Amino acid sequence: xxxxxxxxxxxxxxxxxxxxxxxxxxxxxxxxxxxxxxxxxxxxxxxxxxxxxxxxxxxxxxxxxxxxxxxxxxxxxxxxxxxxxxxxxxxxxxxxxxxxxxxxxxxxxxxxxxxxxxxxxxxxxxxxxxxxxxxxxxxxxxxxxxxxxxxxxxxxxxxxxxxxxxxxxxxxxxxxxxxxxxxxxxxxxxxxxxxxxxxxxxxxxxxxxxxxxxxxxxxxxxxxxxxxxxxxxxxxxxxxxxxxxxxxxxxxxxxxxxxxxxxxxxxxxxxxxxxxxxxxxxxxxxxxxxxxxxxxxxxxxxxxxxxxxxxxxxxxxxxxxxxxxxxxxxxxxxxxxxxxxxxxxxxxxxxxxxxxxxxxxxxxxxxxxxxxxxxxxxxxxxxxx
Numbered sequence: 413x414x415x416x417x418x419x420x421x422x423x424x425x426x427x428x429x430x431x432x433x434x435x436x437x438x439x440x441x442x443x444x445x446x447x448x449x450x451x452x453x454x455x456x457x458x459x460x461x462x463x464x465x466x467x468x469x470x471x472x473x474x475x476x477x478x479x480x481x482x483x484x485x486x487x488x489x490x491x492x493x494x495x496x497x498x499x500x501x502x503x504x505x506x507x508x509x510x511x512x513x514x515x516x517x518x519x520x521x522x523x524x525x526x527x528x529x530x531x532x533x534x535x536x537x538x539x540x541x542x543x544x545x546x547x548x549x550x551x552x553x554x555x556x557x558x559x560x561x562x563x564x565x566x567x568x569x570x571x572x573x574x575x576x577x578x579x580x581x582x583x584x585x586x587x588x589x590x591x592x593x594x595x596x597x598x599x600x601x602x603x604x605x606x607x608x609x610x611x612x613x614x615x616x617x618x619x620x621x622x623x624x625x626x627x628x629x630x631x632x633x634x635x636x637x638x639x640x641x642x643x644x645x646x647x648x649x650x651x652x653x654x655x656x657x658x659x660x661x662x663x664x665x666x667x668x669x670x671x672x673x674x675x676x677x678x679x680x681x682x683x684x685x686x687x688x689x690x691x692x693x694x695x696x697x698x699x700x701x702x703x704x705x706x707x708x709x710x711x712x713x714x715x716x717x718x719x720x721x722x723x724x725x726x727x728x729x730x731x732x733x734x735x736x737x738x739x740x741x742x743x744x745x746x747x748x749x750x751x752x753x754x755x756x757x758x759x760x761x762x763x764x765x766x767x768x769x770x771x772x773x774x775x776x777x778x779x780x781x782x783x784x785x786x787x788x789x790x791x792x793x794x795x796x797x
Contacts, residue, residue, distance in 0.1 A: 531653065532668075534581050535646050539672050545574045546639040546712075547680065550780065551787035553632045553708055554694050556618070562625050564793040565618035574611050574635070578604040590656075596649050603645060607638050621796040629707045637711030640719045643669055647722050664726045670772040671733045677779040678734075681747050684786045687754055692788050696781045720773045730769040751782070 552566040578601045614631040617623045647665040654663045699705055699713040720727070735741040748762040761778050764770040 532650055535650055536668070536672055538576065538581050539643055539646060539669050540676050541576065542639040542643050543673050543676050546636070546780065547783045547787050548574065548791075549632070549635045549639070550694075550696070550712070550784035552791045552793075553636065554692075554784065554788060555791050555793055556628065556632070557625075557708075560625075562621055562623060562628060562796070564795055567792040567794055568615060568619075570791060571611055571615040571618075575608045576604050593649070593653060593656075596652065600642075600645050600649060603642060607642065610634050610638065619796070632708035633711035635711075636708045637715045640712075640715035644715075644719045644722050666723050667726045667729065667733065670723075670727065670729055673776070674729065674734050674772070674779070677783055678740075678744050678747075680783040680786050681744075684747075688751060688782065688785055689789060690754055690785075693755075693785045694781060696777045696784070700777060716776070720776075723773060727772045728769055729772050 548570055552570055555566065556562075556564070582597050582601045582604075610631075614628075614635055617627060617631050647669060650663075650665040650668075654665070696709070696712065699709050699716065701713075702717065703713075704710055705713055731741065735744070745762075745766050748758070748765060751758040752762050758778075761775055764775060
């Protein structure tokens with residue numbers, strides 16, 4: 413544009429320069445005046461033509477250098493393109509920053525310890541699950557051994573439900589700031605994994621008619637031993653965690669586990685909804701004490717001894733440890749009364765359980781015997797082809 417205006421200025425000088433010079437040299441007669449006027453008119457026409465020509469060039473240059481309009485506005489297409497590109501870059505940067513924030517938060521969460529309350533709540537559910545496993549194991553063990561030969565096996569669903577998922581309960585990454593807890597949790601995770609492997613092995617043997625009953629007894633002994641043994645390991649971990657700096661030292665892991673088992677026994681008894689099948693009742697109290705008994709019940713004896721050793725004087729449960737309200741208590745009393753009507757042998761058990769407190773270790777095997785009898789009728793057996 414500057415070049416165009418410079419050309420216009422030079423043209424103007426070239427036009428008016430000769431005109432001024434010629435006026436100073438004209439004669440003061442009429443003829444000279446007319447001739448001068450004619451020259452000026454010619455010059456003006458020439459100027460106008462020149463100006464029109466320059467104007468046309470200016471308009472052409474303007475059109476060639478002006479950006480295209482968008483929607484009739486003054487938005488330059490190039491500016492719009494750069495702005496849109498900047499917007500896209502900003503969006504990608506925002507997404508990247510958010511993902512970075514999320515990963516940073518996840519990293520921070522991974523190094524944060526799980527609170528004692530949260531971990532114990534997860535352990536409580538695992539204790540309940542392990543006790544139900546023991547009930548189911550004793551029920552199908554009774555069904556298998558009463559045949560005296562390997563001709564049937566419990567449906568796979570019964571064994572598959574025994575499995576535990578260590579990753580649902582143990583979060584090792586949460587304990588990378590405490591070497592002792594991490595080690596205990598890691599060992600426990602391996603025990604749970606081994607338990608799942610033992611369940612798979614037993615299921616494989618039970619479905620194979622070529623496996624002898626003696627081999628099955630060993631498999632069933634292992635499955636009978638593990639639930640209470642794993643429960644004892646849970647108590648060790650929670651006791652250690654509770655006694656860490658800032659922990660709740662008044663907590664009693666054993667009493668808590670015993671309360672969970674009794675409440676599960678009450679739930680199982682409610683499921684019966686009728687008289688106990690006394691012809692299928694197997695009194696497991698012969699597994700009490702330190703005297704070895706026949707497999708697979710010896711697994712129950714050994715694990716019970718291990719669990720009760722963890723009581724440390726805390727095996728006495730009272731009313732508040734078990735019953736949520738009076739209604740629950742009276743319902744349980746009614747169920748025990750029905751048991752006594754079926755068999756007077758349950759009278760000492762009823763009298764103890766309906767008092768303000770009772771000894772858990774003394775009546776644990778009676779509870780397990782009742783629960784396994786309730787579960788017995790739910791076990792579906794499949795004939796080996």
